[in-house]
Amino acid sequence: MLLEARDLSVRFGGVQALRAVSFAVPEGAVFAIIGPNGAGKTTLFNVISRFITAEAGRLRFAGRAIDRLAPHRIAALGIARTFQNVELLHQATVKDNLLLGQHVHRRTGFLAELAFLGTVRRQEIRMRERADEVLDYLGLQRYRDVRVAELPYGTRKLVELGRALASAPRLLLLDEPAAGLASEDRADVALRIRDVCERRGVTVLMVEHDLGLVAAVSDHVLVLDHGVAIAEGTAAEVLESSAVVDAYLGPPVAPTTPW
Amino acid sequence: MHQAPAINRAAEVRLFRRGADAIPYAGLAALAVLAPVYLDDYGLAQVGLALVYAIAGLGVVLLTGYAGQVSLGHAAFLASGAYAEAVLLAHGVPFVVALPAAGALAALLGIIVGLPALRLSGIYLTVATLALAFIAEEVLARWEPVTGGNSGLVVTAPTMLGWELGDERALYYMALALFSLALIGSANLVRSPLGRALIAVRDSEVAASALGVDLARTKLTVFAFSAGLTGVAGALYAHKIAFISPEQFTITASIELLLIAFIGGPGALAGALLGAGFLIGVPQIVALARPLLPPAIATQNSIEAAVFGIALILFIRFEPRGLHGLWLRARASGERIARRRRHVAHGERPGREAP
Numbered sequence: 001m002l003l004e005a006r007d008l009s010v011r012f013g014g015v016q017a018l019r020a021v022s023f024a025v026p027e028g029a030v031f032a033i034i035g036p037n038g039a040g041k042t043t044l045f046n047v048i049s050r051f052i053t054a055e056a057g058r059l060r061f062a063g064r065a066i067d068r069l070a071p072h073r074i075a076a077l078g079i080a081r082t083f084q085n086v087e088l089l090h091q092a093t094v095k096d097n098l099l100l101g102q103h104v105h106r107r108t109g110f111l112a113e114l115a116f117l118g119t120v121r122r123q124e125i126r127m128r129e130r131a132d133e134v135l136d137y138l139g140l141q142r143y144r145d146v147r148v149a150e151l152p153y154g155t156r157k158l159v160e161l162g163r164a165l166a167s168a169p170r171l172l173l174l175d176e177p178a179a180g181l182a183s184e185d186r187a188d189v190a191l192r193i194r195d196v197c198e199r200r201g202v203t204v205l206m207v208e209h210d211l212g213l214v215a216a217v218s219d220h221v222l223v224l225d226h227g228v229a230i231a232e233g234t235a236a237e238v239l240e241s242s243a244v245v246d247a248y249l250g251p252p253v254a255p256t257t258p259w
Numbered sequence: 260m261h262q263a264p265a266i267n268r269a270a271e272v273r274l275f276r277r278g279a280d281a282i283p284y285a286g287l288a289a290l291a292v293l294a295p296v297y298l299d300d301y302g303l304a305q306v307g308l309a310l311v312y313a314i315a316g317l318g319v320v321l322l323t324g325y326a327g328q329v330s331l332g333h334a335a336f337l338a339s340g341a342y343a344e345a346v347l348l349a350h351g352v353p354f355v356v357a358l359p360a361a362g363a364l365a366a367l368l369g370i371i372v373g374l375p376a377l378r379l380s381g382i383y384l385t386v387a388t389l390a391l392a393f394i395a396e397e398v399l400a401r402w403e404p405v406t407g408g409n410s411g412l413v414v415t416a417p418t419m420l421g422w423e424l425g426d427e428r429a430l431y432y433m434a435l436a437l438f439s440l441a442l443i444g445s446a447n448l449v450r451s452p453l454g455r456a457l458i459a460v461r462d463s464e465v466a467a468s469a470l471g472v473d474l475a476r477t478k479l480t481v482f483a484f485s486a487g488l489t490g491v492a493g494a495l496y497a498h499k500i501a502f503i504s505p506e507q508f509t510i511t512a513s514i515e516l517l518l519i520a521f522i523g524g525p526g527a528l529a530g531a532l533l534g535a536g537f538l539i540g541v542p543q544i545v546a547l548a549r550p551l552l553p554p555a556i557a558t559q560n561s562i563e564a565a566v567f568g569i570a571l572i573l574f575i576r577f578e579p580r581g582l583h584g585l586w587l588r589a590r591a592s593g594e595r596i597a598r599r600r601r602h603v604a605h606g607e608r609p610g611r612e613a614p
Contacts, residue, residue, distance in 0.1 A: 049469055051465065051468075070468075070473070071468040071469065072468045072471050072472055072473045072474070073471075074469070074471075075468075075469060075470055075471030076471050080469075080470075081469050083465070083466065083469075087463045087465060087466035087469075088466070089458055089459060089462045089463070089466075090462070091458075091462070092455075092458060096455060099452075099455055100455045100456070100458075100459055100470060101470060103452055103455070103456060103459075103470050103471045103472055104470070104471035106452040108451070108452065110448075110453060110480055110484075113447060113448055113451035113452065113453050113454075114444045114447055114448055115444070115447065116274075116447035116450070116451065120447075120451055121272055123452075124272040124450070124451070125268050125269060125272055128266075128268040128271065128272070129268065132266060132268075144266075163470070167470070167471070
């Protein structure tokens, strides 16, 4: 298993955001986490990114405990992520964002960069080659030198995906990759997620509300509701289970007459 | 289908993409080197002082403009550089050792102060550096055996290889050389991974750490470098003034350094030079204009402060990119006009252009 979570619990004051959640993401799979608003999905991502420390439970990545690492060490292990609200450098160009995405591959120190030694120059060229490869892959090459602030929302989401891919991750965390996109862009996102997994060999863990997208791309689905894992299995199994329908739509209510 | 232009990555990585891009800078450098030919000693001293401030200004632009961290304690780094230089020279340490030592001492002080303060974000660093500024002022005034207290210190003229470098021309060339070095070093950092990490820290700490940027280490690095540059500027300042005392290093000096960045343009290294020029130039212009002003205003002794304040407000309101932003605008409209001329010359109808 690439990522293993066991009995993760998180509490914010009086709210139990996660309650003993366990799951395992196999290498090479697309694993989706679904659930209504407030179910704890983003909290779970933030635990993996180490922005939040779980009060109980264990988290292992590629056999290594990551529960106590500093946030910046997570990326170095090969875990990249996108954000629900797109956290790009808006005043920087697309290319610069993809170069920043490769920060974990920085091998030069302060003094070498101050003098811009040959190692720094070669590293910069190498990082640009890598950025251009990802831009070509995502069809973003024409936006290479455009500032992110000038791009439409859907393109920004794609750039953020590109920045995550530029770090050549083993595990990619996608926080609502289809949120805010038009329906034709959603279909495109579905294709890309499958392709990233199959052709680039990146394991994907995603949070998504669009159940159509989840059904189309996921190998595995975990359902959270009020911080509790209520169902897990293949997309077909889970999306048909009554627990999921109840969590999303509320339990069936006996019809009442208004008079 | 849109055809993307061929990418020349090697050229992109260079300081100047095309040789032609370096021409304006070469012109500026020639103008600077030849300054003693067309400036008298007074003019030279003023331009030299602007260059000294611009060295510290580069540090502030990197710290505040790039990394988004505001320090009110840079007067302390200026002071530690100045006093270290004066004390080391007085003890017979050669100038070529004393100057880097002054910078290193300021950088070390930056690390000591920054280590606890930079783990916090935003306003806490500002408050911690404000405390540093006040403590430094006290230390300068009270540590009499070393600093001479309120009666100050006389700074020995620098010598190198037996040459005395105390005259205006030598000080000017020294400031010019060190500013050029600081500018090239800063430009190198900005086009390196560290430079991108600084911008990431400024724009989104969450994204930066998710991308593997060590926030505390990155902030500490830029804070120490900024302090070091300010220390070197302090050492040169000590030579220019030849006499240093605590009242030159009050909180006002910290604010002047911030003014350099905000008026010059916090987002660009050139802003440091433009802002320093403004800081040194305004008192000159005010002095020239004073006889022309109505007596009620001309007799005020804080016209300069008013000019700085008004300029700061106007820039923040209308052009947050500062003087450098004004330059960018002027260049853009110049290019627009040139393009339109070309169109007309080719008999085309000037139409709307893509932005």
